Every structure is written in structure tokens, then in C-alpha cells.
Amino acid sequence: MKKRSIKNTRINEEVHRELSNIIRGEIKDPRVSSLCSVVAVEVAPDLKTAKAYISVLGDEKAQADTMEGLRSSAGYIRKLLASNINLRNTPEIQFILDQSIEYGVRMSKMIDDLNQGN
Template sequence: MRKNSVKNTRVNGEVQRVLAEIIRGGLKDPRISPWTSVVAVEVAPDLKSCKAWISVLGDEEVRKSTLQGLKSAEGFIRRELARTINLRNTPDITFVMDQSIEYGVNMSHKIDEVIAADEQSQKPENEITEETEEGDE
């Protein structure tokens, strides 16, 4: 199976869906944040290994504890994945913290700040021109 084949894409999507369900409803570890989402999954073509990118809403401490909880529950997650999806091999799962959502939110806040600062800097210029035009009439 090639890396970008249709079958591999379908397997990635199905593993991502099942992993999200297991993390959301099957794990009872208090270290795992309820705001954990599976952003992407990449299963190797030989179905032996899998990288799962995880995003957690919260501070650095919440992210670290969630990653530790997921690593300790890896055997349970793998067993549930094997029970749910009928694959030739059940892949070993490696969890990777994905920071792209947090990065996007941070950049959005910075853009909003720049726009607000830009509007503030242009506001006095407009008021000065309007006062000058009123005085000319």
C-alpha cells in the first residue's frame, strides 16, 4: 500500500475517527483533558505504526498531563482500536502534541490587536481633518 493511496487515506480517516471516540468516551484517566481532539493521523503503509497528532485546549501543564495520560493508556487504546477496526495489523500509536490550533488562535489575537492599534492611530487624523473642513466653511 502506497503512502498516498486511497486505501491509506481511508484507513487514516477511520483510525482518526475511532481514536477520537476512544479518547472522548472510553478513557477515564483524570489526567486527560476533556478538551482533547485528534487533529490528524498517519498510519504507515505496512500498518505497523501510527502517528496521532493531538491538540489540547489549555495551558502547558494540561498538555503535559494529557500526553502522559495518553501514553500510559496506549495499550488500552490499541486494544480498543483493534476491537473496533478490523485491520491486518494493529498499529503502535505514537502521540504527538499539535500546536497548530493554539498558534492560529494566537495569530488571530495578534492580528486583532494590530487592527485595533491601526484604527486608533488613524482616528485622530480623521478628526483633525473633519474639524479643519468645518472651520473652512
């Protein structure tokens, strides 16, 4: 596996920060949950594509609606990203549902339940 360059790491962090701000403050789509957060962003070295890992707290319907809302407004998000970050290319964003936080909360609850039983 190739080691990430410092430049790529900085770009990932900057896109992550701006994407979080855009989703929190600029997206007016009612399908996008207010309990939605950007967990991580991986921008390809050629700056053509980016994978945004999104965590949504709520039931499966809220998660599906939020992901659909984000995918439908991807062009608008990309346009805002281009105006906020000065990059050679503005990456095309692929939204991926990340359930690791929800999984961690569920495992923690199961461990607590086991400890209560003893």
C-alpha cells in the same frame, strides 16, 4: 515524496474517527483533558505504526498531563482500536502534541490587536 494511496487515506480517516471516539468516551484517566482532540492520524503503509497528532487547549501543564495520560493508556487504546476496526495489524500509536491550532488562535489575536490599534 510518495503519493498516498486511496486505501491508506481511508485507513487514516477510519483510525482518526475511532481514536477520537475512544479518547472522548472510553478513556477515564483524569490526566486526559476534556479539551483534547485528535487533529490528524498518519498510519504507516505496513500498518505497524501510527502517528496521532493531538491538540490540547489549556496551559502547558494540561498539555503535558494529557500527553502523559495518553501515552500511559496507549495499550488500552490500541486494544479498543483493534476491536473496533478490522485491520490485518493494529498499529502501535505514537502520540504527538500538535500546537498548530493554539498557534493559529494566538496569531489571530495578535492580528486583531494590531487592527484595533489602527
